[in-house]
């Protein structure tokens with residue numbers, strides 16, 4: 001199943017997320033070409049120079065300031081452009097600023113024409129993924145939001161630290177919105193194949209303090225607020241999360257990742273983008289996995305969808321404007 005060929009990624013937005021992703025991609029050696037686009041030419045040139053000065057230490061790769069023309073033969077276009085949260089702001093607070101930026105970006109990608117997949121990181125990521133689906137007219141499987149891949153990684157890390165096991169031996173998902181209504185799937189979380197609650201009796205290390213699901217989930221949900229308060233932005237872990245998604249696409253890995261995509265009836269939900277575990281390949285979203293959720297988890301997912309749909313109703317698309325005129 002693993003196919004490797006020379007691959008080209010276009011990154012739109014050379015800020016903290018875009019440039020950290022480019023750096024992680026370079027180190028990982030999964031692509032041969034990285035073109036970066038950003039209207040802030042000074043910033044862009046600085047990032048390109050800095051990245052290029054590291055090329056002697058990694059596998060051969062070409063990193064350069066690109067233009068929208070680069071999208072025409074790209075395998076993957078990753079959008080990291082737009083405003084980020086200031087301390088105290090929610091992801092949803094970014095919507096109007098980033099929606100305007102996306103309209104211009106998607107228009108320019110469409111004008112060039114491309115068979116690439118689109119991967120969205122900008123926040124609020126589920127709504128931006130939805131906007132991209134609507135504006136791009138791409139098939140739904142080719143538009144992927146980074147969704148809760150980062151939140152699931154935070155969740156696995158915190159469980160693993162608490163239970164003294166490698167995070168790769170913890171399987172646990174955060175689903176729904178990448179944001180305040182996200183849902184932890186505790187009922188299916190497992191360590192070494194054991195349901196979460198069955199692991200404690202076989203664990204040889206006593207917990208330092210009583211295990212609190214609530215505390216762990218709150219730490220996951222509020223991680224971005226805490227990091228932004230401390231250092232202004234989050235970028236290392238999302239950079240790596242984007243590389244994980246990129247690898248699954250470009251290496252045709254069929255990894256299961258909690259990416260955001262346009263739902264089509266899963267759990268009775270339609271016309272909304274949010275995260276479920278999905279099989280991701282070179283074709284994009286191969287399959288959305290419908291988990292058997294506990295009733296409160298399914299209710300949480302539906303609440304997440306309702307909140308996102310309410311926000312979506314505030315967005316007007318060109319086609320709707322024309323229809324109503």
Ligand SMILES: NC(=O)C1=CN([C@@H]2O[C@H](COP(=O)(O)OP(=O)(O)OC[C@H]3O[C@@H](n4cnc5c(N)ncnc54)[C@H](O)[C@@H]3O)[C@@H](O)[C@H]2O)C=CC1
Nearest residue numbers: 013014015016017038040081082083084121122123233238
């Ligand atoms: N999905 C996730 O898990 C995460 C998402 N983010 C989101 O990623 C986005 C970027 O965050 P940062 O890199 O920290 O912000 P930043 O402010 O460092 O960089 C944003 C970049 O976008 C560029 N930009 C603005 N308009 C553009 C346009 N029309 N075309 C191309 N580039 C344009 C700016 O010049 C700037 O370089 C934010 O929306 C942030 O909330 C951040 C962390 C995690």
Ligand SMILES: CC(=O)C(=O)O
Nearest residue numbers: 091123150223224234
């Ligand atoms: C900023 C953001 O979305 C995160 O770190 O989760």
